[in-house]
Amino acid sequence: MRPFHPFWSLELPRVDGQLLLTPCPGTQQVALSQALEQLRLAGAHGVITLMTTTELEKFELTQLGQQVTQAGMRWFQLPISDDRAPDAEFDVRWxxxxxxxxxxxxxxxxxxxxCRGGSGRTGLVAATILLTLGQPPLEAIAMVKAIRPKAxxxxxxxQWLHRQSLGGIALAD
Known part of the structure; x- marks a missing residue:
């Protein structure tokens, strides 16, 4: 049996797509190409990487973006430093x-x-997407924590998420 790269599906309100919350592909004793293929087969058409370039270098994953696109998915790198809130550069890129x-x-x-482990920064951005789709903040947090309790x-x-819920992010129509 082939090793499986873990991910957790989060259904979203008002859209048909889902979020797949996952640790960094290529870090869970599953080869990067195999992990990406498993995500693609699960329906992923895009991959949001929240790790910094320095982190990707540390884990020898500098080719991640290239391999994501070679696997037929869109790659979005939106780096957030571990255990930190997103900065102004993230806001612009977002x-x-x-x-x-x-x-x-x-x-x-x-x-x-x-992100690295698939909980902290990953949960933060998943909740941000839920807010963007009009989900109330406490419900967004509960939905994420239901599948990733450490998020x-x-x-x-x-605090950052609370600020965003008060108007700091662009909301979908």
Whole structure:
């Protein structure tokens, strides 16, 4: 039996696509190409990488973006430093990629989100997408924690998410 790269599916309100919350492909005793193929077969048409370039170098995953596109998926790198809230650079990049992410999800396509372990930053961005789709903050947090209990435990993440719910992010129509 082939090793399986873990992921957790999160159904979204008002769109047909889902989010696939996952640890970084290529880090769970599953080869990078195999992990990406498993995500693609699960319906992923996009991959959001929240790891910094330095982290990708540390784990010898500098080819991640290239392999994502070679596997037929769109790659979005939106780095957030581990255990930190997103910075202004993230906010700018988020505004740039959000329309593409929403298009994928509205078309019924899934989007994989990962950081190193698939909980902290991954849960934060999943909750942000839920807010963008109009989900109330406490419900968004509960939905993410239902599938990733270790997500959204850092005060800095919860504070940032609260600020976003007060109008800091672009919301979908």
């Amino acid at each position: 505004q740039q990629v959000l329309p593409s992410l929403l298009d994928l999800l509205q078309d019924g396509k899934h989007v994989a989100i990962h 959204l435990t850092l005060a800095t993440h919860l």
